[in-house]
Amino acid sequence: MTRPIRTGASRRSFLRAVGGLAASAAIPQHGLPLVTGLAGMAALASQSSHAATTSGYKALVCLYMNGGSDSHNWVVPTDATGYAEYARSRGELALAAERLQGITVAGQANGRSFGMPAELGPLRTWYEAGQAAILANVGPLVRPITKAEYNAGVGVPAKLFSHNDQASTWQSLAPEGAASGWGGRMGDILMSANAQPVFTAVSASGNAVFLSGSSVSQYQVGLEGPVSASGMNGGSVFGSSTAGSALQRAYASTSTDRLQAEYARVMQRGMGANAALQAALSGVNVPAIPGTAIAQVNTVGTTLDKLSLARQLRIVLQIIAANQALGMRRQVFMVQMGGFDTHANQMRDQPVQMAQVAQSINYFMSALNSLGLQNNVTLFTASDFGRTLLSNGDGSDHGWGGHQFVAGGAVRGGTMYGQFPTTALGTSQDVGSGRLLPTMAVSQMAGSMAAWMGLNASEQMQVLPSLANFSGLPAFMKA
DSSP states (O other): OOOOOOTTTTHHHHHHHHHHHHHTTTTSHHHHOOOHHHHTTOOOOOOOOOOOOOOSOEEEEEEEEEEOOGGGGTTTOHHHHHHHHHHHHGGGOOOOOOEEEEEOOOSSTOOOOOOGGGGGGHHHHHHTTTTTEEEEEEOOOOOOOOHHHHHHTTOTTTTTOHHHHHHHHHHSSOOTOOOOOOHHHHHHHHHSSSSSSSEEEEEEESSGGGOSSSSSSOEEOOOTOOOOOTTTTTBBBBBBBSSSHHHHHHHHHSSSSSHHHHHHHHHHHHHHHEEEEEETTTTTOOOOOOOOEEETTTHHHEEGGGGGHHHHHHHHHHHTTTTHHHHSSEEEEEEEEEEOSSSSHHHHHHHHHHHHHHHHHHHHHHHHHHHOTTTTEEEEEESSOOEEEESSSEEEEEOHHHHHOOTTBBOOOOOSSOOOOOOSTTSSTEEEEEETTOEEEEEHHHHHHHHHHOOOOOHHHHHHHHGGSSSOOOOBBBO
């Protein structure tokens, strides 16, 4: 049933939400319909919140892989027993041993060794250089549970194996419909440290619950920066050559109608934020994306500088480089890449996806190092869920636990954190078809990064309510 918009605070919240939408990277900057263009303006949530420890500058970047990445092929056991178990359980999805490049590993059982496929070579290089780490078997958990408890339905997270719900759970710790994400909740606490709070939570890939907070509104950018409202700067709007100037006058005027006045204020703030960001970006110079040849999934090849993920990371890099001009101390970003729901053609498509992610991260990390910002920025990967060890004949199905990467100069790299699972069927961690029960919770992974961002223990609990159910945080971040 459609419900009317209420007045007062509800109306203002609605308008801020409308103003906070921005055109995604896939939408052209010119020729947008009026409503889409207006949605591209930034909201300015100017409320203050108490801040944690916020000296210096730090930024967190979420690289989200939509669809559920089959990370069992991203990090593979190479010791004789481990590889045999992996090959037996994966069948035609197993990578040949000769395709795997060995990695340095600490913190796992004696005698275990691991490798990464050649397509992840650039990411492996950062790992071996001590600026990237592997987080083993991560997934949503309400509390630690056993296989027996899972089978009894005790302590099981809601709506497992559902794309929408598990994407939301990774980003917010709740199924689809969550009002805020843990990145946005961090922003609620950290935004008062920033001279321009509107740039606290920034998405380069459209709307995402990860960046939504109670006070902070996500600011969305396109691949080239701020996205302006269509029709404001000349041209025709629905056939009218005068509509643009009429819009400018409307946004500049003061109306006695509360709805119109609030909307005008939101638009004015949005246009002011866009202008401020555009001015700051004009003063930064970041390395260009190299024109490295790179494969595409089921189509002709392209070059890295045309790849959406690399271009998203470049605009994030530009905003990070402008942190002093913008007066920023803490920021949270999000970029996304799709195509990871590999029920079919996995062995054809997955190597391409790996190369695209690894090359994009390599560009981002190389650029950060060249700018001297590597110790100020931490990038981490996330996805809806891991996938089944068992093949469905041409791919893998929805799973649970999976392996993630975290990269940056503040990472205690060259190490695998958490307990790498036995990659075999029928184990105490296999809850069916090789769906692995996670041994590191998303909230624990997030808690370590929240602590690095400056949140104290009680603030971490505000952001990650289930964190109290777990003992300790994985120590993959430096102080």
